[in-house]
Amino acid sequence: MSLDVERPAPPELQHAFDPDEYGDADVMGDEYRREELERFLNDGAWAEAFGEWAEHTDLGPVEWGIVTDLDLTRQFDFFWDDFADRVGYHAPGIPEDWRERDIHPDLDSWGKVSAINAGLTELGQVVSDLLKREYITWEAEYEPPEDLPNFSEHVESDEE
Numbered sequence: 380m381s382l383d384v385e386r387p388a389p390p391e392l393q394h395a396f397d398p399d400e401y402g403d404a405d406v407m408g409d410e411y412r413r414e415e416l417e418r419f420l421n422d423g424a425w426a427e428a429f430g431e432w433a434e435h436t437d438l439g440p441v442e443w444g445i446v447t448d449l450d451l452t453r454q455f456d457f458f459w460d461d462f463a464d465r466v467g468y469h470a471p472g473i474p475e476d477w478r479e480r481d482i483h484p485d486l487d488s489w490g491k492v493s494a495i496n497a498g499l500t501e502l503g504q505v506v507s508d509l510l511k512r513e514y515i516t517w518e519a520e521y522e523p524p525e526d527l528p529n530f531s532e533h534v535e536s537d538e539e
Contacts, residue, residue: 382433384443389425390455392417412459412517416466419514420457420506427513428506438498442491445473445483446499455503457510466510470503472496 392413446452454471473492486492
């Protein structure tokens with residue numbers, strides 16, 4: 380399915396916010412490189428990733444209307460995770476108490492909430508992957524301990 384909508388502006392990243400404050404992120408280090416990531420987003424990464432995501436998303440116009448009405452895309456956060464050598468992200472979403480808060484008139488089912496939250500998570504992953512693949516030129520500074528197992532070496536199979 381394809382979503383033909385106007386692309387929202389790239390999010391403005393929270394330069395002073397510690398990603399460890401998110402319940403879903405565990406980031407090592409304290410250099411999140413948000414200034415560079417925000418520049419990449421504004422220089423085309425957001426537009427390219429959004430286009431790629433929109434071609435394959437399952438979100439429809441009603442769900443996307445809710446996302447834009449609530450300005451959820453502005454709430455994305457992207458940050459460098461040196462320990463994992465990746466661009467981490469925090470995707471916004473519809474809160475669990477959406478019914479009690481009556482946050483949008485078109486939000487009337489858990490199916491829509493689930494679709495929106497999953498769609499925004501997928502958008503965050505597409506942006507993160509594109510940033511790492513096409514924009515990041517720096518190397519991770521973290522050096523793992525020498526006693527960590529090397530999973531890239533060939534492991535023999537028990538099936539012979």
